[in-house]
Amino acid sequence: MPDYAFFHKQFMPLSEAKIGILTHALHYGTACFEGIRGNWDSEQERFCLFRIQDHYKRMLDNCRILRMDIPYSTDELCQLTKELVGKSGYQKDVYIRPLAYKSSETVGIRLHNMEDDFFIVVTTFPSYLDTENGVRCCTSSWRRVDDTMIPPRGKICGIYVNSSLAKTEAWENGFDEAILLTQDGHVSEGSGENIFLVLGGELVTPPSSDNILMGITRDTVMKLAKNELGIDTIERRVDRSELYIAEECFFTGTAANIAPILEIDHRPIGTGEIGKITAKLQKFFAAVILGRNPKYADWYYLVSPKAAMA
Ligand SMILES: Cc1ncc(COP(=O)(O)O)c(C=O)c1O
Secondary structure (H helix, E strand, C coil), X not given: CCCEEEECCEEEEHHHCCCCCCEHHHHHCCEEECCEEEEEECXXXXXXXXXXXXXXXXXXXXXXXXXXXXXXXXXXXXXXXXXXXXXXXXXXXXXXXXXXXXXXXXXXCCCCXXXXXXXEEEECCCCCCCCCCCEEEEEXXXXXXXXXXXXXXXXXXXXXXXXXXXXXXXXXXXXXXXXXXXXXXXXXXXXXXXXXXXXXXXXXECCHHHCCCCCHHHHHHHHHHHHHHCCCEEECCCEHHHHHXXXXXXXXXXXXXXXXXXXXXXXXXXXXXXXXXXXXXXXXXXXXXXXXXXXXXXXXCEXXXXXXXX
């Protein structure tokens, strides 16, 4: 199945979508992106583009940080994505990657006086972490970038050098994932996921002021915890040593879904197995992202491939 792109205002096979080697974003990381899952429901023969409006709203907000202007509204971006998913011909889970970037082919460090461009790619992407068996983590020797350096809320391409350094260090040291701390040593997040802890029966997650990306899955999990399990989430600063004494711990993200953390810095978390609250949240999450629960209709953008092509 060839991957498809919306590029230069046209739909085309991914193999035809090319950029020049002087493109500003390639040299300076001046771009921001989203990752959106299109979950295929084989019974209903349709995709659920999960919380796509929220993803595009975040991207348009982030374009403002980078002084970029994308000539589409959230609704138009959703419509373009729907057409692209239809054209792709996939009938299985897809991953949608929109990216807005400084497209001028010029040398020079700045955000101003430059052209912007935008594309969307539809491809596939298996879960980024092992959600069934859980993951082993380390705290990274790399610190999470600060809002005064490159705004982490911005999902800005250049930031992912920070994430990549941490991820590869963790992997080379035999771990599945890194947990990054802030400059002053508080828990921030994983290389591409937010983090939650169960501490004394309470659900705790670091606040936006600790340089996290304000994850859409994070928000989904907080709402599911409240609505389905009656558990409020406390957003507060988290010390590194609290990771070691947590009863449960897990990552959340569009790429990673809900990934249980079983060990951090060689210390088992809780019993060293997937915790009860984590497992319950995974179950609710898996059902909700298929788009079948009317209670969460606002989160769904349902696309039947035939209708999208019509
Ligand atoms: C650094 C980082 N943190 C957290 C997340 C989780 O965000 P979301 O749940 O919106 O995918 C992501 C993934 O997008 C990410 O790249």
